[in-house]
Amino acid sequence: MTRMEQAMDHGTTVQQDAPRTSLATLEERARARPEAFGRTSLIVCESLVRIYQAEGIEVQALQGLDLLVDEGEMIAVVGASGSGKSTLLSVLSGLDVPTAGNVRVGEWDLMTMTARERVEYRRSTVGFVWQQTARNLVPYLTAAENVALPMALAGRPRKQRRTEADALLDVLGVGYCADRRPGQMSGGEQQRVAIAVGLANAPRVLFADEPTGELDTATSADVLEAMRAVNRDLGTTVVVVTHDPGVSDHVQRTVAIRDGRTSSEVLRRTATRDDGTEHEVAEEFAVLDRAGRVQLPQEYRETLELVGRVRLTLEQSHVAVRPGHDAPAAAPTAAPTAAPTTATQGEDHPGHGRRAR
Numbered sequence: 001m002t003r004m005e006q007a008m009d010h011g012t013t014v015q016q017d018a019p020r021t022s023l024a025t026l027e028e029r030a031r032a033r034p035e036a037f038g039r040t041s042l043i044v045c046e047s048l049v050r051i052y053q054a055e056g057i058e059v060q061a062l063q064g065l066d067l068l069v070d071e072g073e074m075i076a077v078v079g080a081s082g083s084g085k086s087t088l089l090s091v092l093s094g095l096d097v098p099t100a101g102n103v104r105v106g107e108w109d110l111m112t113m114t115a116r117e118r119v120e121y122r123r124s125t126v127g128f129v130w131q132q133t134a135r136n137l138v139p140y141l142t143a144a145e146n147v148a149l150p151m152a153l154a155g156r157p158r159k160q161r162r163t164e165a166d167a168l169l170d171v172l173g174v175g176y177c178a179d180r181r182p183g184q185m186s187g188g189e190q191q192r193v194a195i196a197v198g199l200a201n202a203p204r205v206l207f208a209d210e211p212t213g214e215l216d217t218a219t220s221a222d223v224l225e226a227m228r229a230v231n232r233d234l235g236t237t238v239v240v241v242t243h244d245p246g247v248s249d250h251v252q253r254t255v256a257i258r259d260g261r262t263s264s265e266v267l268r269r270t271a272t273r274d275d276g277t278e279h280e281v282a283e284e285f286a287v288l289d290r291a292g293r294v295q296l297p298q299e300y301r302e303t304l305e306l307v308g309r310v311r312l313t314l315e316q317s318h319v320a321v322r323p324g325h326d327a328p329a330a331a332p333t334a335a336p337t338a339a340p341t342t343a344t345q346g347e348d349h350p351g352h353g354r355r356a357r
């Protein structure tokens with residue numbers, strides 16, 4: 001009997017065994033992958049997809065988003081309305097499960113964790129601040145009681161709760177509000193108390209979705225500075241979503257999301273001038289994702305009429321992107337030898353070819 005005949009003879013056995021082995025191998029490979037990408041990062045999002053179905057219409061809120069955040073970092077996430085910022089934060093805070101991809105925070109795999117683990121994760125690992133001041137605080141409890149509430153839920157002793165609540169309110173600069181109810185505080189004070197509530201059980205990460213959305217510019221700056229103090233003094237990793245264009249003054253890294261993907265990052269660093277004095281430099285980079293995709297800014301695409309097919313060429317130090325059509329539109333600033341839209345490497349050639357500031 002040949003092997004084929006044997007297989008046909010024992011058809012059912014062979015057919016059941018074969019897929020079981022290959023599925024196990026695939027699962028093993030899938031488990032191994034997130035280890036390689038962002039192994040040392042606290043937060044790892046890899047090819048995150050979130051599709052919403054609303055009345056038969058499919059909305060792709062996240063479209064293969066990659067993001068790494070290191071322990072102790074404070075980053076800002078910016079982007080147009082509808083770009084997927086809140087969706088990302090809901091996923092990271094354990095409120096929502098993505099449609100596909102990998103997402104890990106610390107030792108927690110947010111794709112596979114059980115409902116019970118999800119509750120434990122939310123209680124022990126993450127704190128959350130919402131945009132709506134009213135949503136963050138219980139209106140009939142004082143500031144100190146609001147901060148002590150999550151501590152009580154975690155089973156901490158009563159005496160310890162009050163002392164720690166007072167200490168946290170002091171870190172946020174609102175110790176004087178301890179015995180006031182939300183209605184007796186300003187919007188900025190309420191948001192700083194809300195941050196203290198988010199930090200009540202000493203989470204590793206604090207997520208804030210537009211915490212300054214309802215505040216004026218000066219108060220916004222106070223709240224962002226309070227979050228920076230938390231990051232610096234308590235070592236908490238902070239991820240803050242905001243529309244506030246001034247946010248990159250407060251954080252080392254600002255990640256921009258466009259159409260459900262990370263499209264660019266602004267990094268801030270201290271540079272030294274020739275005369276030895278120091279100054280802050282902010283540089284904008286385009287983000288090359290795990291699949292090798294990069295988003296070209298709209299103004300570049302419009303200037304060179306880059307639509308559909310484009311020509312890519314590998315130059316010595318960079319990759320050039322040229323229009324695919326035969327008669328390229330005359331580019332006002334085009335250099336004679338290379339197309340102006342290039343994806344380059346290194347700090348001297350920021351991804352968008354321009355200084356952010």
Ligand SMILES: Nc1ncnc2c1ncn2[C@@H]1O[C@H](COP(=O)(O)OP(=O)(O)OP(=O)(O)O)[C@@H](O)[C@H]1O
Pocket residue numbers: 052053054059060061079080081082083084085086087088
């Ligand atoms: N529950 C839902 N059902 C259907 N579609 C949704 C749902 N939540 C969000 N979306 C859609 O997903 C996309 C991303 O929404 P998301 O709330 O993440 O955007 P955002 O960047 O936070 O915007 P904003 O700055 O306005 O808060 C939008 O097109 C939105 O309409």
Ligand SMILES: [Mg+2]
Pocket residue numbers: 085086087209
């Ligand atoms: Mg939002």
